[in-house]
Amino acid sequence: MSDTSTRPHSSKVVDGPDRAPSRAMLHAVGFKREDFSKPKVGIASTWSMVTPCNMHIDTLARESCKGVDAAGGKGVIFGTITISDGISMGTEGMKYSMVSREVIADSIETVVGCEGMDGFVAIGGCDKNMPGCMMAMARLNRPSVFVYGGTILPGCHDDQELDIVSVFEAVGKHAKGELDDEGLRTIEEKAIPGAGSCGGLYTANTMASAIEAMGMSLPNSSAQAAIGNAKRMDSHDAGAAVVEMIRKGIKPSDILCREAMENAITLVIALGGSTNAVLHLLAIAHTAGIPLDLDDFTRIGAKVPVLADVKPSGKYFMNDLVKIGGTLPLIKMLEAEGLWHSGCLTVTGRTWGENLAKIQAQYPEGQTVIRSFDNPVKPNSHLVILRGNLAPEGAVAKISGKEGERFEGKARVFDSEEEGMTAILGGQIQKGDVIVIRREGPKGGPGMREMLGPTSAVMGQGLGKDVALITDGRFSGGSHGFVVGHITPEAHVGGPIALVRDGDPITIDAVSREITLGISDQELENRRAQWTPAAPRYTYGVLGKFAALCTSASQGAVTDKDLISRL
Secondary structure, X not given: OOOOOOOOOOOOOOOOHHHHHHHHHHHHOOOOHHHHHOOEEEEEEOOOOOOOOXXXXXXXXXXXXXXXXXXXXXXXXXXXXXXXXXXXXXXXXXXXXXXXXHHHHHHHHHHHHHHOXXXXXXXXXXXXXXXXXXXXXXXXXXXXXXXXXXXXXXXXXXXXXXXXXXXXXXXXXXXXXXXXXXXXXXXXXXXXXXXOEOOOOOHHHHHXXXXXXXXXXXXXXXXXXXXXXXXXXXXXXXXXXXXXXXXXXXXXXXXXXXXXXXXXXXXXXXXXXXXXXXXXXXXXXXXXXXXXXXXXXXXXHOOOXXXXXXXXXXXEOHHHHHHOOOOHHHXXXXXXXXXXXXXXXXXXXXXXXXXXXXXXXXXXXXXXXXXXXXXXXXXXXXXXXXXEOOEEEEEEEEOOOOOOOEEEEEEEEEOOHHHXXXXXXXXXXXXOXXXXXXXXXXXXXXXXXXXXXXXXXXXXXXXXXXXXXXXXOEOOOOOOOEEEEEEEOOHHHOOHHHHOOOOOEEEEEOOOOEEEEOOOHHHHHHHHHHOOOOXXXXXXXXXXXXXXXXXXXXXXXXXOOXXXXXX
């Protein structure tokens, strides 16, 4: 862990006559005299009607508050923001998505630090809620538990289960003429039936699973439906757990360690999770002062197979995993294979080994959601870290194996997602093309937009195995096909992706872990000498601040690295 001396300290409101004004303010919001001697526990709620991922979290926040109060603490609910990746996808608004991670972390830190809370529960639904909450926990280093809002149930049409990616892919089919207007409207109306986060191993479910693996949420919190008794009980129990952590003096710094981060990577790989996990785990590790880099994903990925046959590349939804027992039987399988650090402490006050010893969970006979180790979906990680003259600081590919492990093609270069999307939907992309979407990195976008629209349009047009897409932006957890993101250095700072021209040969090799621009070193240097930086797209406001402060994707795109050198 990093030095805790600079972290905000708790400030009790009960100490002495000088605190009478503070007590008066709290009387007004419902405190009784006896509450001032109890641990004060915040409930950071990301409730919002902005998105179905978070529309039910007010209910869960009240359950957590009840859990705090029942365990002898005093719960105080407060709010933070959420945005919707699914709604903003493909628009200028998506540039705020990554930025929201930092805003969420900043806002929770601000409230908990200012109000002197002894601990807190953080409840998240949509993608950036999870890492944002975790970064606040690591910064504050006070007893805290994360609660995942839970997965959505699938929609249904013509006996086919649907989710948000079904809609994006339907757009591609509509552009190709395989789906009429009425068919597209029907899928649009039926894909999202109610509350909860997108239903595959997309970013929300991925990061919830990673946080559980770190030990920062209660067992199986990541594998529960958004609506139901299990999630309400999880929320209630989290409130009680924080009070117990306060009594025992257990803080995030006692839980978050390198082995905990390795457990998170292991579970993400076994589940076939989102490429965004790479970005967010690097950010969380940075905030917690834990050394972690891209090579750790390669090292762990060499020995951990993909076992979950779950969307976007697989057959099933997250809800199917919930039905057969969730994540705990899988973690027990990983432990039995020697792939799990069982000595890591968790928010239960017990180690992972002690938690698992109390659980007799195993998957039912005949289920096919989670494969066995002798019949994996993929024998090693689907998250492949690539390097080469096109990405000297690294890039992240999502290779399920279904799209192949090598692609050679000619570059089709676009300087924004919109330009690329217009070409794809306009039928201008041909077999053998490598779509290059650049100036979408953390600084250049700014905000590192997700390319779910372009990748889904490619899949919807039946080109998933015939073209590749590379970007200095990132991908939704719902993206699949031959895709490479997080290319660093990004185009905005003069990375090699800025120098690619239409027709250049590009090779992506997942076996050798290389991404290569097929031009000579001399030609690359000639182009570099001619390159001039583009003007920033935003120079003020939150996007301008993010662009000025953020690191590269290979360092988690965080905004508080090396601050001392800037002061």
